[in-house]
Amino acid sequence: MDSIAAADRVTWGQTGDRLGAPQNEDTTKGDEAMTPDAEQVWLRTRARLRAAVGEDVFTSWFARLELEEVVGDLVHLSVPTRFLCSWIQSNYVEKILDALRQEDDGIARLHVTVRVNGQARPRLVTASEPPVEAELPLQPAAPRPLPALVSPGPAQPAAPGDALSGSALDRKLTFDTFVAGGANEMALGVARQVASAAANNVVTFNPVYIHSSVGLGKTHLLNAIAWAAGASDTTRNIVYLTADHFMYHFITAVKSQSALAFKEWLRRIDLLLIDDMQFLQGKSATEFGHTLSTLISGTKQVVVAGDAPPRDLDMLDDRVRSRLSGGLVIPIAPFDPELRRAIVQKRADQATSRFAGLSFPPAVIDYIARSIVSHGRDLDGAVNRLVAANQLTGEPITVPLAEKTLQDLIRNRETPRVRIEDILKIVSRHYKVARTELLSSRRSRDVVRPRQIAMYLAKALTSRSLPEIGRKFGGRDHTTVLHSVRKVEQLMSQDGDLTQEIELLRRMLEE
Structure with a gap:
């Protein structure tokens, strides 16, 4: 830990006042930096936490918290494992800060770090901003702790030296909240088996690849595996990454000339879970292939999820x-009526447990399950809309209220969902251009025009954003997609034959 100037260090007084009592710079680590008064304040804070959460919860999550130092309005705590650090970060930061502030109202921020060989590395968390990952430098020659199980949300552009970390896990996505049915029971069974085996340092099926269209539970299962596998042994190195986050780390490592550190980090993972595999593009896909081979050869479990079978992942080479x-x-598989009803019932039960007096009649449950046939997220959204309508207006939840509240959601789902994969297939066949050519960087007219039309159809017929469409079309920038859409719209306004041709393609896709 870097030394901190003596003038910046403060301690607690007996009455809770903050005193500017300089410390010797040689005492900047561990207990040597603590005064008896500071330790007493921390002991009283621990007592508050124990009373607030109960003995069992305190023993599980707070007993191994240690006070490292106090700097200005920041308190630095440490724990021995990555999983414990991540769990506290996700669930108890505000509670700890509240307890500290009851002892000293000048506290505003909190460091939660992982002790590595008796020393802690900083992880900054504040009351007003989301948690951030520990700062683990990307330096090939220097030893470093492995990443925590949970990390912040969308990755931001980073300067060299940014943290190596996983993607954010959702603590609500566990096996207990997953609704099983005929469409997903095999995937659920395999996920449970993988998590159980990983918890016992055993590899069963490897790799495991789960695929489906959007909103059918792939992400839920990957999160559930991570939570279940990490619960029994908090020292196990479990990393969940979206394809976007994997590419971000790879590109950052290359730019910062830290590719060796990135590869070393990947190869020390015990359980790797990769989500949204279909978005992996370019050299990142090649690096994933190397990582996959290394981890499998080293008997480390890998679980991957995507929206298409492996054979349709054209951005990967044949070997991967x-x-x-x-x-x-x-x-x-797509949900059958029984599973849709079970999901709606589960979400309705969860809502009624949170809101007193809330009730979902069976007729409303049946109406939602019968009317919304797309995927689980739409079913969740329907329940949430009805709960909001009830809480805002006081109107009881009935079928007429559901018809009024959900009409746009139901209308939008009456037509078959068009996938970008379907668009590529139809356009490729119609214009006799190979699918790989549509995704390539070729700029000849016989390829550019069909590619632009395919992008236009993707924007018109799918709910994908411009960046998502760009990724599906060979990793192009969203401005390229926007240019293509506007170009096709301009040509259609000038060329009636092209308009009829695109309308034909549209009808073929919507059949």
């Missing part, structure tokens, strides 16, 4: 597709 196909490939 073969590796994924050679593992256990599990599809999740």
Whole structure:
């Protein structure tokens, strides 16, 4: 830990006043930096936490918290494991800050760090901003702790030296909240088995590849595996990454000339979970292939999720597709009426447990399950809308209220959902241009025009954003997609034959 100037260091007084009592710079680590008064304040804070959460919870999550130092309005605590640090970060930061502020109202921020060989590395968390990952430098020659199980949300552009970390886990996505049915029972069974085996340092099926269309539970299962596998052994190195986050780390490592550190970090993972595999592009896909081979060869468990089977992941080379196909490939089918009803009932039960007097009649449950046939997120959204309508207006939840509140959601789902994969297939066949050419960087007219039309159709017929469409079209920038859409719209306004041709493609996709 870097030394902190003596003038910046403060301690607590007996009455809770903050005193500018300089400390010797040689006492900047661990207990040597603590005064008896500061330790007493921390002991009283621990007592408050124990009373607030109960003995069992305190023993599980707070007993191993240690006070490192106090700097200005910041308190620095440490724990021995990555999982414990991440769990506290996700669930108890505000509670700890509140307890500290009751002892000293000048506290505004909190460091929660992982002790590595008796020393802590800083992780800054404040009451007013989301938690951030520990700062683990990307330096190939220097030893470093492995990443925590949970990390912040969307990755931001980073300067060299940014943290190596996983993507954010959602603590609500566990096996207990997953609703099983005929469409997903095999995927759920395999996920439970993988989590149980990983918790016992055993590798069963490897790799495991789960695929389905959007909103059918892939992300839920990957989160559930991570939580279940990490619960029994908090020292296990479990990393959940979206494809976007994987690419961000790889690009950051290359730019900062830290590729060796990035590869070393990947190869020391015990359980790797990769989500949204279809978005992996370019050299990042190649690096993933190397990582996959290394982890499998080292008997480390890998679980991957995507929206298409491995054979349709054209951004991967044949060797990687073969590796994924050679593992256990599990599809999740579209939900049947029974599963849709079970999901709606589960979400309704959760809502009624939170709001006194709230009731979902069986007829409303049946109406939602029958009317919304797309995927689980729309079912969740329907329940949330009705809860909001009830809480805002006081109107009881009935079928007429559901018809009025959900009409746009139901109308939007009456037409079949068009996928970008379908658009690529239809355009490729119609214009006799290979799908790989549409995704390539070729700029000849016979490729550019079909590519622009395909992008236009993707914008018109799917709910994908411009950046998402760009990624699906060979990793292009969203401005390229916007230019293509506007170009096709301009051509259609001038060329009636092109308008009829695109309308034909639209009808073929919507059939």
